[in-house]
Amino acid sequence: MRYEFYYWPSIQGRGEFVRLALEAGGADYIDIARMPGKSRGMTGLMRYLEGKGVKRPPFAPPYLKAGKLVIGQSANILLYLGPRLGLAPRGEADRLWVHQLQLTIGDFVDEAHDVHHPIGANLYYEEQKREAKRRAEVFIRLRIPKFLGYFERVLERNRSSGGFMAGGRMTYGDLSMFQVIAGLRYAFPRTMSRRGHRYPKLMALHDRVAGRSRVAAYLRSERRIPFNEHGLFRHYPELDG
Amino acid sequence: MRYEFYYWPSIQGRGEFVRLALEAGGADYIDIARMPGKSRGMTGLMRYLEGKGVKRPPFAPPYLKAGKLVIGQSANILLYLGPRLGLAPRGEADRLWVHQLQLTIGDFVDEAHDVHHPIGANLYYEEQKREAKRRAEVFIRLRIPKFLGYFERVLERNRSSGGFMAGGRMTYGDLSMFQVIAGLRYAFPRTMSRRGHRYPKLMALHDRVAGRSRVAAYLRSERRIPFNEHGLFRHYPELDG
Numbered sequence: 001m002r003y004e005f006y007y008w009p010s011i012q013g014r015g016e017f018v019r020l021a022l023e024a025g026g027a028d029y030i031d032i033a034r035m036p037g038k039s040r041g042m043t044g045l046m047r048y049l050e051g052k053g054v055k056r057p058p059f060a061p062p063y064l065k066a067g068k069l070v071i072g073q074s075a076n077i078l079l080y081l082g083p084r085l086g087l088a089p090r091g092e093a094d095r096l097w098v099h100q101l102q103l104t105i106g107d108f109v110d111e112a113h114d115v116h117h118p119i120g121a122n123l124y125y126e127e128q129k130r131e132a133k134r135r136a137e138v139f140i141r142l143r144i145p146k147f148l149g150y151f152e153r154v155l156e157r158n159r160s161s162g163g164f165m166a167g168g169r170m171t172y173g174d175l176s177m178f179q180v181i182a183g184l185r186y187a188f189p190r191t192m193s194r195r196g197h198r199y200p201k202l203m204a205l206h207d208r209v210a211g212r213s214r215v216a217a218y219l220r221s222e223r224r225i226p227f228n229e230h231g232l233f234r235h236y237p238e239l240d241g
Numbered sequence: 242m243r244y245e246f247y248y249w250p251s252i253q254g255r256g257e258f259v260r261l262a263l264e265a266g267g268a269d270y271i272d273i274a275r276m277p278g279k280s281r282g283m284t285g286l287m288r289y290l291e292g293k294g295v296k297r298p299p300f301a302p303p304y305l306k307a308g309k310l311v312i313g314q315s316a317n318i319l320l321y322l323g324p325r326l327g328l329a330p331r332g333e334a335d336r337l338w339v340h341q342l343q344l345t346i347g348d349f350v351d352e353a354h355d356v357h358h359p360i361g362a363n364l365y366y367e368e369q370k371r372e373a374k375r376r377a378e379v380f381i382r383l384r385i386p387k388f389l390g391y392f393e394r395v396l397e398r399n400r401s402s403g404g405f406m407a408g409g410r411m412t413y414g415d416l417s418m419f420q421v422i423a424g425l426r427y428a429f430p431r432t433m434s435r436r437g438h439r440y441p442k443l444m445a446l447h448d449r450v451a452g453r454s455r456v457a458a459y460l461r462s463e464r465r466i467p468f469n470e471h472g473l474f475r476h477y478p479e480l481d482g
Contacts (some may be wrong), residue, residue: 055398056338059345059391069334073344075316080337093310096321097297103314104300110351118359118372120379131359131372138361150300157296 003029004065006045011231012179014074014109015062017102020175021078023218025085031223033061075102078172087172098166101154101173105180108147112183113232115139115239125229125236136239140191144184148199151177155201163201163208170209177202178209183233190240244270245306247286252472253420255315255350256303258343261416262319264459266326272464274302316343319413328413339407342395342414346421349388353424354473356380356480366470366477377480381432385425389440392418396442404442404449411450418443419450424474431481 005022007015009031022029033045048054048063048070058072064080071077079099082088088095113121118135119128151165160168165177181202185192196203209215218224227233246263248256250272263270274286289295289304289311299313305322312318320340323329329336354362359376360369392406401409406418422443426433437444450456459465468474 055400056341057391057394057398058341059348059388069337071337071341073341076337076341076344079320079340096310096312096317099320100297100299100312100314100317103317107300107351110348114355114359118355119376120383122379122383128375131375134360134369134372138363142361142363147300150298153298157298159296 001028001067003027004032005029005062006032006048006065007062008045009033009041010225010228012183012225012227012233013062013231016179016225017074017105017172017176018062018064018077018081019223020179020215020218021081021085021087021172023223024170024175024212024214025081025087026214027081027085075099075106078102078176082172085172087170087175089167089169089171094167098171098173101151101165102176104147104150105173105176108143108180109183109232111139111143111147112180112187115187116234116236125234129238132236132239136241140188140241144188144191144195145198148202152199152202155205163204165205170212174205174209175215178206178215181206182210183227186227187233187235188240189235190237194241242269242308244268245273246270246303247273247289247306248303249286250274250282251466251469253424253466253468253474254303254472257420257466258315258346258413258417259303259305259318259322260464261420261456261459262322262326262328262413264464265411265416265453265455266322266328267455268322268326316340316347319343319417323413326413328411328416330408330410330412335408339412339414342392342406343417345388345391346414346417349384349421350424350473352380352384352388353421353428356428357475357477366475370479373477373480377482381429381482385429385432385436386439389443393440393443396446404445406446411453415446415450416456419447419456422447423451424468427468428474428476429481430476435482 005018032040033042045061048057056070062074063070063072064077071080088098115136116125116132118131154165158165162168164170164174166173210219246259273281274283286302289298297311303315304311304313305318312321329339356377357366357373359372395406399406403409405411405415407414
């Protein structure tokens with residue numbers, strides 16, 4: 001099946017967790033909003049958000065069309081794709097664990113976003129710079145260590161070899177964790193170069209995922225949108241400790 | 242099976258979405274942190290968070306112990322409980338849809354929380370009152386209408402009778418939506434009394450869920466912790482428009 005992926009065409013954002021899974025899983029997919037042509041581009045993206053006839057509309061991008069199904073919420077899309085792309089374990093207990101990790105990554109990512117948008121996503125960063133500075137201090141001092149410390153512990157306690165978070169094989173949770181580390185390094189280079197070494201297993205996970213052949217090919221390709229100051233992870237030096 | 246539920250003993254918070262499902266589903270469960278005795282209360286709550294031997298530790302409460310499984314993240318717990326308590330539809334597509342709604346409710350709830358904690362959950366409200374005022378204005382003007390308008394549309398587009406969000410039977414998503422409406426009415430009574438009538442199907446859903454016999458019995462019981470200013474939905478009159 002050819003999947004149709006719908007997300008903003010110029011940012012990684014929350015869509016990147018899905019793009020990474022599609023790429024690492026070798027899926028046949030098209031990235032609708034990045035394609036030229038009628039009913040592609042932004043017109044295509046809006047189709048299932050604003051269409052009056054859509055029975056089960058997503059609240060926001062990203063969403064995935066798989067046959068007749070339209071699936072929204074990145075963690076939910078990964079719940080669906082995981083088993084189909086060989087990126088989720090087999091048993092229910094293991095799948096719930098990977099999903100739990102993904103949801104916790106989602107919480108972390110929400111907080112990373114709100115660092116530059118503490119008052120509201122509808123306002124520009126420039127309208128909330130002062131509040132962002134305060135929030136960034138708390139995020140760097142308390143939240144980054146709490147989340148990274150947690151995920152480092154998850155890696156330590158996984159008895160399977162391979163260096164992944166759940167069991168012995170790479171899951172969509174590992175792909176998402178790679179993206180978080182890459183994003184934090186982009187947004188908070190000073191903080192991460194100072195403190196990254198406290199989380200050796202996470203840093204090794206980042207490199208391990210980046211080195212997988214399909215992931216590496218994707219990262220080198222034009223399909224990988226570079227980090228920028230419109231996405232989730234933004235580099236504003238004044239927020240970096 | 243007797244489920245063990247773990248959450249803060251004095252607030253509804255994110256745990257309430259799980260409590261409502263356990264109650265509405267007639268589950269046999271115990272609320273560990275609210276029980277007296279050794280290895281109960283706060284000591285009990287901390288057991289799987291801080292225990293060194295826990296193979297798959299949750300990041301934070303709520304979490305559920307089901308036999309040997311320890312499941313964290315409220316949406317993930319509901320994904321597990323839904324089919325077991327008759328609160329989820331049968332097919333995969335329908336289950337994904339309910340989960341998607343739950344995750345969107347989770348996003349809404351995160352924003353409702355951050356209204357009173359825009360800078361950080363680790364600081365007191367009194368330390369971020371000014372920022373909270375700004376965030377509340379945006380939340381009331383833009384975010385409440387966006388989310389409630391979306392869920393009203395979901396109800397309109399469900400072709401099954403019964404007045405629920407997915408199919409013809411109540412799911413955990415409906416229970417969570419009830420909780421959100423109740424919480425918004427508590428936290429923003431002025432706003433909701435002014436604007437609630439714009440969302441007639443949502444208001445009817447609230448009453449329908451509240452009227453289900455098990456839910457009604459729970460709401461009358463001492464097991465239902467009242468809303469208060471330590472939880473997710475807090476009534477600070479200065480933030481209510």
